[in-house]
Amino acid sequence: MAPVTYSSYLQLDELLALQQPRAELEHDETLFVIIHQVYELWFKEVLHELDYLMGLLRGNDTPLAAATLKRVLTILKTLVAQIDVLETMTPLNFLTFRNRLESGSGFQSYQFRAIEFALGKKARPSFERYPAGSAHRKIVEDRFAQPTLWDAFLFYLAANQYPIPNSLLRRDVTLPLEPSPEVQKILIDVYRKNPTVASIAERLVDLDEGFMEWRYRHVKMVQRTIGTKMGTGGSAGAEYLMKTLNQPAFPDLWAIRSEL
Numbered sequence: 650m651a652p653v654t655y656s657s658y659l660q661l662d663e664l665l666a667l668q669q670p671r672a673e674l675e676h677d678e679t680l681f682v683i684i685h686q687v688y689e690l691w692f693k694e695v696l697h698e699l700d701y702l703m704g705l706l707r708g709n710d711t712p713l714a715a716a717t718l719k720r721v722l723t724i725l726k727t728l729v730a731q732i733d734v735l736e737t738m739t740p741l742n743f744l745t746f747r748n749r750l751e752s753g754s755g756f757q758s759y760q761f762r763a764i765e766f767a768l769g770k771k772a773r774p775s776f777e778r779y780p781a782g783s784a785h786r787k788i789v790e791d792r793f794a795q796p797t798l799w800d801a802f803l804f805y806l807a808a809n810q811y812p813i814p815n816s817l818l819r820r821d822v823t824l825p826l827e828p829s830p831e832v833q834k835i836l837i838d839v840y841r842k843n844p845t846v847a848s849i850a851e852r853l854v855d856l857d858e859g860f861m862e863w864r865y866r867h868v869k870m871v872q873r874t875i876g877t878k879m880g881t882g883g884s885a886g887a888e889y890l891m892k893t894l895n896q897p898a899f900p901d902l903w904a905i906r907s908e909l
């Protein structure tokens with residue numbers, strides 16, 4: 650057996666052979682492909698950490714949950730910052746290869762949908778983008794059926810002796826998260842009297858705000874690159890994306906701000 654090397658451990662040859670989707674790449678197409686691949690790798694890592702985080706919250710492990718949240722938040726900052734790199738591509742550069750995408754679009758990113766579902770954004774399942782019976786369809790359907798980060802947080806609050814109603818601990822996890830006056834009352838008490846639990850809640854606000862920030866930066870990138878043109882995925886483009894802005898995943902954490 651050959652000894653492990655840097656390249657063999659990381660499967661670098663395989664990884665670096667993955668930037669040739671079709672024919673010869675246009676100059677900026679290399680950047681476009683690499684940046685999307687990098688995003689998908691980070692999405693994989695974010696899902697890995699979110700799964701871990703949900704287990705830690707359910708197990709009432711505050712220090713490790715805080716450390717894991719910090720990791721996810723640091724990745725998220727990187728995801729937002731990477732948009733600056735793609736914005737060095739001009740609209741005309743993009744047009745040199747845009748037609749190669751055909752109907753391909755970030756719309757179809759099954760890992761992005763999985764992250765949305767993990768955060769509790771279940772209002773727009775859109776399974777039909779993935780062929781029935783396909784592996785991608787299974788990934789999104791499985792994630793849709795699973796409890797969310799917010800559900801794990803409610804268990805964490807319950808484990809810290811807060812009276813979370815049973816109806817919420819046993820809610821149908823395929824439904825979108827609805828604001829809850831009972832949970833908001835509890836959260837106000839947490840913020841006033843329990844800095845440890847409140848610090849976890851604040852990191853969830855950071856996470857929520859971070860995703861909204863990514864969406865905002867993505868729309869601005871779309872507007873400066875394709876203006877008001879339709880998306881390759883078939884939506885109205887920036888007009889569609891604008892409607893996804895300012896929709897927090899954890900409404901209760903935002904609602905209490907004006908009561909504190």
Ligand code: HEM
Nearest residue numbers: 688754755756758761871874880881882883884886887893
């Ligand atoms: C020049 C760069 C980009 C342009 C012009 C662009 C354009 C668009 C457009 C128009 C949509 C709406 C769906 C459609 O009809 O296609 C969309 C959705 C999306 N894009 Fe991009 N995009 C770009 C870069 C990226 C990058 C780097 C990512 C990172 C993974 C990304 C991820 C997504 C995701 C996840 C959606 C779905 C959003 C949702 O449905 O809420 N895009 N993009």
